Amino acid sequence: MGGSAMSIMLDDSEDQDSHIQCYDNDFYVAIMDEDLGRIDSISKKHGSNFIIKSRGAVQVIQTGPSILPLHLAACYRRVKSIKSLLSAGADPELRDNYGRNALHLAIISWPCIQNALPKSSSRFQAVVNSMQLRSEACLRILCDHGVDVNAEVKSQRHETALHLAVHYAALPAIHILASYGVEINAVDSAGMTALHMASGTLCRDIITSLIRLQADVHAVVTSSGNTPLHVAVMAATTRSTRTLDADTSCISELVKQGAVVDAVNKAGRTALQEACSWANEEMVDLLLRHGADVNRLTAAGESCLYLFLDHTANVRNGSLLAKLLGLTAPLTFYNRDWRLPYALRQPQFSKQRHQLLSMTQQPRSLQDTCRNHIYLMDSGGKSEELRRILPKRVYDFVFSCWETKHITFMTEDANTFNTGNFFGNPLPRPQYIAST
Incomplete structure (x- = not known):
């Protein structure tokens, strides 16, 4: 990797002690080989805080062709070289x-x-x-x-x-x-703690360790006001590759360690409301099991149902729509400004809008009221206990039989939806025929 002769160049415009450049690979080799005698010899002659600027094909993984000796040893885990360089005065x-x-x-x-x-x-x-x-x-x-x-x-x-x-x-x-x-609770420039970052990567081991080390589970990101629970739910909801068990275990761990399930961010939204906005049924079910309030409103008076219907892409999820229709009480589709969600303002959805609004004038059946009450009792993961207590027919009705009252946004022939996108801007898609 080069000869043993060394050529030293000084940068006259900077402090010479920290900008001596070694245009040879000798010191590089000594550090990589942990040749303590050679490291000591070079350090005594030139110090240990100068830049190694290698020639030829030598490249350091994290920094390129130029690097400080101690940085080189740290990048390549050269334990003995680190000790030697520190003893020689490396900063x-x-x-x-x-x-x-x-x-x-x-x-x-x-x-x-x-x-x-x-x-x-x-x-x-x-x-x-x-x-x-x-x-x-x-x-x-x-x-x-x-x-x-x-x-x-x-x-x-x-x-x-x-x-x-x-x-x-x-x-x-x-x-x-x-x-x-x-x-433990230091923040970066975005106002995120390490726990926020761990929640965003959905790594349960790291989340658990940080909390045990007194990481603040209630800390909020400066700009958004998101708690670690918000971050974890949005990460699980939006990432392309799903590993549901890992995602749910991270979120359950945060709640178990004291995260407030109905905490709101600066947009006035809870983690459940964010999950509904992205139509992630698994996250919605999980948060409901942990006691999240499906009828809590945002600062703008928007319900979980409203947030779901505010994105036309969400209407393809008929199962979640039916569940939110059943659980929302009182049933309303307007926000505080008497504005309908985006999907229901679209002309192609006029029939569905009429059907849904007519539901608000109809009293809820005693059967549906009891079903909703039992479903929401599932806070804390009591479904297995309820499975043992309730007759199978009743259990299936409570946890499986959610219907949209013959309301559908699907075409009769192509099984497709006019969905727009998640940000409320309609995409150029062919219109479909509304069916009952």
Whole structure:
């Protein structure tokens, strides 16, 4: 990787101690090979805070061809090299061109254990375990040396090391940082705590660990007012790949740890209202089981049913529509300004609008009232208990038989919907025939 001769260049416009550039691969090789004698020799001659600017094809994963010695050792988990460089006076607080110090780079380079193959060979698993142990050792050495565990990346996001640990799913790093006094509820420039970030990635292990480390489950994002529960529900609702069990377990964990299920954000919306707006029936059912109030109104006087019907794409979900029609009490389709939801204002939905509005003039049957009451008793996951108590016919009626009273938005011939998009702007689609 190059000869042993070194050429040193000084940048006259900057501090010479931190901008000596080594245009050779010798120091690079010494650090990567953990050649402590060579590291000590070069450090004594030139110090340990100069930039290694390698020649040829040498590239460092996280930084490119130029890097500080300590950053190189942190990126590649060279434990012995880190100890040697720190002993020689390397400054762990020095930043790279992206505003990151050695601590940040050690976390960014964390091995991605969660993507390891489930049936990997014992040899492969041993390699992965070794990488993680070395990453943990590097992090502890830097913390023992006094690096600021709460230092932010000097970038637009201002993430702390804890935010990075969550982003890179480095659970052991979270516990190590906590043991050295990291601020668990520190926020980035968007006002998000590490728990908000973990909720957005729907990682239950990290969510649970952060809460046990006193992360504030009630903290709100500065700009939106979203709690971790809001963030988790919207992440589960909007992401393209569904892993329902994992999503629901994260949300249930937040509620179990004290998240207020009916907390509102700056838009005046609860997590349930957000789930209804996106027509995610699984999330709606889950939040209802945890006691969310389906009849709570937003600041604009919008019900869950209103928010559902405010996006024409949602009308394809007849099951959720029927459930919201059945549970909403009193049944109304107007907001506080006496404005109908977007879908019901469309001329092609005039027949459905007439049918739905006529329902508000009809008294609800005793059977439906009892069914709704029993359904909403399912708070806290009592459905299995109710399954044992209730006759099967009654149980199926309560939890399975939701009907739209012969109201449908589907074409008779193509099984398609005139849906528009999620933001209320109609898309150019062919009109369909309304059917009863």
